[in-house]
Structures are given as structure tokens and as C-alpha cells.
Amino acid sequence: MDRAILTSGLTKRYGHRTAVDRLSLQVRKGEIYGFLGLNGAGKTTTIRLLLGMIRPSEGSAWVFGVRVYPGALELWSRVGYLVETPGAxxxxxxxxxxxxxxxLRRVADPKAVERAIERLGLGPYADRRAVTLSLGNRQRLGLAKALLHxxxxxxxxxxxxxxxxxxxxxxRALLQELVHQRGVTVFMSSHLLGEVARIATRIGVMHEGRLIxxxxxxxxxxxCRRxxxxxxRDRRAARxxxxxAGFSVDSGENGELVVTGDHAIACPDDVARxxxxxxxxxxxxxxxxxxxESYFLRLIGVAPGGER
Amino acid sequence: MTGFTAAMWAEVLKTVRSKVPWLAALGISLAPLMGGVFMLILKDPAWARRFGLVSAKAQISAGAADWPTYFSLLAQAVAVGGLIVFALIAVWVFGREYTDRTVADLLALPTSRVVIVIAKFVVVTTLSTMLAALVYALGLVTGGVVGLPGWSLWLAACAAGRLMATAGLTVVLITPFAWAASAGRGYLPPVGAVFLVLFLSQVIAALGWGAYFPWSVPALYSGVAGSELQELSLGSCLLVMLTGVLGVAGTLTWWWLADQP
Known part of the structure; x- marks a missing residue:
């Protein structure tokens, strides 16, 4: 079994609204899976379903081969998580x-706390009350809780x-280190495509509750288009x-010539010559x-200006 | 360390570090102190006349200035004031997880949600019992300072039993507010429910149906309806227990089955 996460027809409805619609995905062990989508696409709902925080309307989810339910205590000792803005x-x-x-995580080694503090760079704040932390340090505390065990x-x-x-x-470096050195699997949601593309090995795009x-x-x-x-000097003549010569030419925003087609992109020197x-x-x-970002918006049918 | 020990350790740390228990102790301490002032006024009417309406009101509600009356006042304070203070503690212990957005951290752990909820109830019960004991201890000191007549060790022991039994009934009845704090995901809905229930308990008791409304029962038992202390009927006792069981079961079920934020 090399799958860390498996969902089958996972669906969550709130009344008439379908937050997650027949989601079937697999995440292999040791993979960094980027889960992309706009706000409200169903990413957080999926994560809550994977953690047994909400019950699916249909379908099911398995983590390390164990069907997800609130009482899967053995399973939760192998999972660290951070859901939305972390609390403290x-x-x-x-x-x-x-x-x-x-x-509460039943970690026997008391030094685990110090290790987590050091790993997330929380040393200068270790004896500060959580209420005084900045948003960034709260996020670090949330990540420290996720990595504690x-x-x-x-x-x-x-x-x-x-x-x-x-x-x-x-x-980013910490997550990559965990994956490469310890074989940890990471399932991370984000609406920042550029950030996810830098770190993820595979990407799933959610839109309106569906994995598209x-x-x-x-x-x-x-x-991505190229x-x-x-x-x-003389654009008209150049065009x-x-x-x-058979090239497909359009005009760019500032009147420059935009040449498409595989040959032009592969051999720009031919065009120049x-x-x-x-x-x-x-x-x-x-x-x-x-x-x-433009590719992502094109994929989900939203124009860069926000129009569909 | 077992899951329950870990959950208890966490709940105790959160409680000790918070101001809420201290504020609750301060709030409930007003009951024996105010009772002592009433006793002082009743004990010396000439001095009390200088207080005008306060003196007249004290005469109406308190009766004689002696230990039996004062102990009865304390039990009533625990029944009515305790319903508010103990319920607010339950609301805080459960509702804070939603307000502080820490509930998500408690839902997928090797320590069961059931164990966490039970630890919370243990802390609420322990803290409420300690506050009731504080009322009694402060009452003893205040009554002694005022110099109330009619003291006997037997009376003090009986009064302690009555007061702690009243507190016990009240603690049992606050469990539904733990459910309200969980289902309401914070403080406001359960606090509204606490004051609504308090209002209803007073109105229903005044109409003479208090024995059938669980939240009126502790006050009736404490003797709020008259100078004679009432014994608890089996029906009222069962009603209180049923309410408590439903409150615990509702809270556990909510944490286990309901969709969480």
C-alpha cells in the first residue's frame, strides 16, 4: 500500500449547496500534493473530511488504509494538521x-516541545503568551503543533x-526536508499557485467542489501557453x-507582435533571421x-479581470 | 500518561492560567458578604434604620438575624447565584475552544474526544464544588464576625450538607449549557440560554410549578420558597438527574458526531 490518502466519491452537502462533489483522489506516500482552488472551492471542507471533523454526505476517505472516522485514534497519531487560521x-x-x-498527542519524549520550538524558529517567543504573538508567529505555532509528534x-x-x-x-525548505529526509507525505491546500508549484510534486485543482x-x-x-x-521599428512591415512566411501573428497590448506556433517558440532565431x-x-x-495564475484562471474559466 | 490524565492536565493548566476562575470566586464571594451585611442590618435595627430602604428590604427577605437564617440565605445564594456562576464556568470551559479556534486541534488526536469532554466536565464540577465550599467557608467567617446567635456544630454540619447538596443539584443542571456552548460554537448563545433558564425558573417557581421545572428545583430545595426547608421529592430528583444525563449525553454526542468548524 503506497497510498497515504485515498478518497472515493467523497461528497459533502450543506442543505442544497454541495461543498465537495464526488471527489476521488489519491496521494502517494512521500509526495507533496498541492491542493489548489479559489476561496470557497471546497479545499478546507475536503481537509476537514480527511480529518474526520465533518461527516461525508456520500463516499468515504481512507488515510494509510484506515477509513477516516473520529475514533481512529491510532491513525491520528500518524497525522499532523493545520486547519485554516491556527488557534492557540x-x-x-x-x-x-x-x-x-x-x-494530548501522547508523545512520551518531553524534548519534543523544544525540538518543535527550534524547528519553527519560535525560540525567542517560547515564554511569551500566545495572545501576544503576531499572525506569522501564530502560524508557526500552528505548524509546530502539526510537527510535534x-x-x-x-x-x-x-x-x-x-x-x-x-x-x-x-x-518551504522545512517541508521539503521532511519529505526528502523522512519520507513524510504532505497534502497542502493553497490559493497561491506560484507557491504550490515551487514545492508540490503533484497538483489537484478544485473548483466549485469538484476536482477539475x-x-x-x-x-x-x-x-502553460508560450x-x-x-x-x-516598422511593425506593419514585420507583421x-x-x-x-506562414507564422500566426497577433498584436500585443502595446502593439508588439505576438507570434504563436511551435516552430516560432522552438526556433526564435529563424524568426529573427x-x-x-x-x-x-x-x-x-x-x-x-x-x-x-493565468493558467489557473483559464482552467477554471475565469478571466484575469475576474469575469467568467 | 493515559489519555484522561493528559486531558485533565491540559484542562487544569488552562483553568489555572485563566482569570475566569478567580473572577467567578470573586463574584460568588459577594453572596456570603452581602448576606453578612443583611444579618448586620437585621441584628441592629437602630443602626440599620440609617440605611432606609435597604433595611426595610432586608427585613422582608431575611427574617431573623441568626445562624439558621444565614445558612439558609447561603444555600439560596448557591442555588440561584450558583446557577449563573457554575453555568458560566461550563460555558467558558466548552465555548472557549470555539472562540479561541482551538477546537480543531482537539478533534483528530490520539486522545479521544470523549475523554476530552469528560475531563472538561470534571474540571467544571470540581471548580463549582470548590466555589460552593468557598461560599460556606466565607459564610462561617462572616457570620462569626457579625456575631450571629444560634450557633451549634450540628447546625453547621447540616447547613454544610444542605449547601453542598444544593450545589450538587445545580452542577448537574448546568450540563445542558455545555452542550449549548458547543452547539452554539462560542459564548453568546449559551449565555443567553443561562439567563433565559434563570428567568423561567423564577417565574415557574413563583407560579407553584417549580418542582416540575428542573432548574427551579435547587432553589426550592434550598428553601427559597419559604422559611421551612423543603425535602426533595423523588420526581424532582429524577428530573434533575435526567436533565444532567441529557446534558452530558448531548455534549458528548455533539463532539463525537456533529460537523465541527
Whole structure:
């Protein structure tokens, strides 16, 4: 059994609204699975279903081959999680908050708390009451709770929320280290496609409760559209030359020429040579790629401006 | 360390670190102190006349200035004031997990949700019992300072029994507020429920149906309806127990089965 997570027809309805619609996905052990979607796409509901916090209307979920239900105590000792904005007991210090969960998680080693504090860079705040923590440090405390018991599976809902750029890099490195050195499986949701693409090995895209695409990160990058941008002193003449040579040419936002087609993208030097042979003065020649956000919005049928 | 020990350790730490138990102790301490002031006024009417209406009101509600009356006042304070203070403690212990957004952290642990809920009830019961004991202890000191007549060791022991039994009945009756705090996901809905129930218990008791409304029973038992203390009928006792059992079962079921935030 190499699957850490398996769901089959997992559905959650609230009255007439379907939050998660017949979700069937598999996450292999040792994988970082990025779970993408807009706000309200059903990511957090899926995570709650995976953790037994809510009951499915239909279908079921298995984690490490165990069917998810609230009483799966053995299973929960192998899972660390962070759901939405992490909470903390405000009157307890960071260390005490972690100590509470060390005991509730039945971790015998008292040093686990210190290790978690060190791992998440919470040392300077260890004896501060949680109520005084910044949003970023609260997020770190939430992650420390998730990692306290060295879990085999991390289920993280928007783990980068509230972190500053240095914190994001640090947590990304930490997750990669856990996956590569300890074989931990990470299932993380996010609405930040660029962030997920940097770390995930596979990506699932949720939209309106449904998994509309699942692909490897390399495949995702490959599927993003590419084009060649050409600009010349005499744009009209350059366009005529390219079209006469069989290239497909459009105009860009600022009047530059946008050349599409595999040959133009693979061999921009051919395009350059063609134009130079006709005495065109080139001012720009570059292969550009659709950014991941644009691809994501195109995939779910939303225009960059927000229109469908 | 077993799951229950761990859950108890966590609940005790949260309680000790919070201001809520201290505020509750301060609030419920007003009962014996105010009772002592009434006794003082009743004991010395000439001095009390200088207090005008307060003196007249004390005459109406308290009767004589002696230990039996004072002990009865304390039991009534635990029945009525305890319903508010103990219920608010239950609301805090359960509702805080939703308000502090820590409930999600308690739902997928190797320690069962049932064990966590039971530990919370143990803390609520223990804290409420300690507060009732505090009322009694402060009452002894206050009554002694005022110099009330009619003291006997037997009376003090009987009064302790009556007061603690009243507190016990009240504690049993606050369990539905733990469910209300869980289902209401915070403080406001259960606090509203506490005051609604308190209002109803007074009205229903005044109409003479108090023996059939569980939250009126502790006050009736404490003697709030008259100078003579009432014995608990089996029906009333069963009604209180049934309410308590339903409160615990409802809270456990909610934590185990209901969709959580």
C-alpha cells in the first residue's frame, strides 16, 4: 500500500449547496500534493473530511488504509494538521501550548516541545503568551503543533498564510526536508499557485467542489501557453513578412507582435533571421510564458479581470 | 500518561492560567458578604434604620438575624447565584475552544474526544464544588464576625450538607449549557440560554410549578420558597438527574458526531 490518502466519491452537502462533489483522489506516500482552488472551492471542507471533523454526505476517505472516522485514534497519531487560521490558548505561553498538545498527542519524549520550538524558529517567543504573538508567529505555532509528534502525513490548510517572505522560504525548505529526509507525505491546500508549484510534486485543482484537474508540476508548467514576442521599428512591415512566411501573428497590448506556433517558440532565431534578411530593425525578441495564475484562471474559466 | 490524565492536565493548566476562575470566586464571594451585611442590618435595627430602604428590604427577605437564617440565605445564594456562576464556568470551559479556534486541534488526536469532554466536565464540577465550599467557608467567617446567635456544630454540619447538596443539584443542571456552548460554537448563545433558564425558573417557581421545572428545583430545595426547608421529592430528583444525563449525553454526542468548524 503506497497510498497515504485515498478518497472515493467523497461528497459533502450543506442543505442544497454541495461543498465537495464526488471527489476521488489519491496521494502517494512521500509526495507533496498541492491542493489548489479559489476561496470557497471546497479545499478546507475536503481537509476537514480527511480529518474526520465533518461527516461525508456520500463516499468515504481512507488515510494509510484506515477509513477516516473520529475514533481512529491510532491513525491520528500518524497525522499532523493545520486547519485554516491556527488557534492557540491565549493565556498560555508558546511552550505551554505545545506541552498541552505533546501530552494530548501522547508523545512520551518531553524534548519534543523544544525540538518543535527550534524547528519553527519560535525560540525567542517560547515564554511569551500566545495572545501576544503576531499572525506569522501564530502560524508557526500552528505548524509546530502539526510537527510535534513527527507525523508521517501532514495535512496543511494554507500553511503559508501570514508568513513573511523569509518565513515562506523557511517553511518551504522545512517541508521539503521532511519529505526528502523522512519520507513524510504532505497534502497542502493553497490559493497561491506560484507557491504550490515551487514545492508540490503533484497538483489537484478544485473548483466549485469538484476536482477539475490533477497533474504533475512539470506537466503544469508544460501546459502553460508560450509565445514569441517580436517588436520592430516598422511593425506593419514585420507583421506582413511573418504572415507571408506562414507564422500566426497577433498584436500585443502595446502593439508588439505576438507570434504563436511551435516552430516560432522552438526556433526564435529563424524568426529573427527572416526579419533581418528583409532589413527589419528588431527592438525585441523574447519567448514568454503564461504565468501560473493565468493558467489557473483559464482552467477554471475565469478571466484575469475576474469575469467568467 | 493515559489519555484522561493528559486531558485533565491540559484542562487544569488552562483553568489555572485563566482569570475566569478567580473572577467567578470573586463574584460568588459577594453572596456570603452581602448576606453578612443583611444579618448586620437585621441584628441592629437602630443602626440599620440609617440605611432606609435597604433595611426595610432586608427585613422582608431575611427574617431573623441568626445562624439558621444565614445558612439558609447561603444555600439560596448557591442555588440561584450558583446557577449563573457554575453555568458560566461550563460555558467558558466548552465555548472557549470555539472562540479561541482551538477546537480543531482537539478533534483528530490520539486522545479521544470523549475523554476530552469528560475531563472538561470534571474540571467544571470540581471548580463549582470548590466555589460552593468557598461560599460556606466565607459564610462561617462572616457570620462569626457579625456575631450571629444560634450557633451549634450540628447546625453547621447540616447547613454544610444542605449547601453542598444544593450545589450538587445545580452542577448537574448546568450540563445542558455545555452542550449549548458547543452547539452554539462560542459564548453568546449559551449565555443567553443561562439567563433565559434563570428567568423561567423564577417565574415557574413563583407560579407553584417549580418542582416540575428542573432548574427551579435547587432553589426550592434550598428553601427559597419559604422559611421551612423543603425535602426533595423523588420526581424532582429524577428530573434533575435526567436533565444532567441529557446534558452530558448531548455534549458528548455533539463532539463525537456533529460537523465541527
Amino acid at each position: 490558548y491565549p493565556e498560555l505561553t508558546v511552550r505551554e501550548n505545545l506541552e498541552v498538545f505533546r501530552r 513527527d507525523p508521517d502525513l501532514l495535512i496543511l490548510d494554507e500553511p503559508m498564510n501570514g508568513l513573511d517572505p523569509a518565513g515562506i522560504v523557511e517553511i 484537474q490533477e497533474l504533475g508540476t512539470e506537466e503544469l508548467v508544460r501546459r 509565445w514569441l514576442v517580436v517588436d520592430a 506582413a513578412i511573418l504572415e507571408a 527572416l526579419l533581418l534578411e528583409r532589413n527589419m530593425c528588431l527592438t525585441r525578441l523574447s519567448v514568454e510564458q503564461e504565468d501560473l
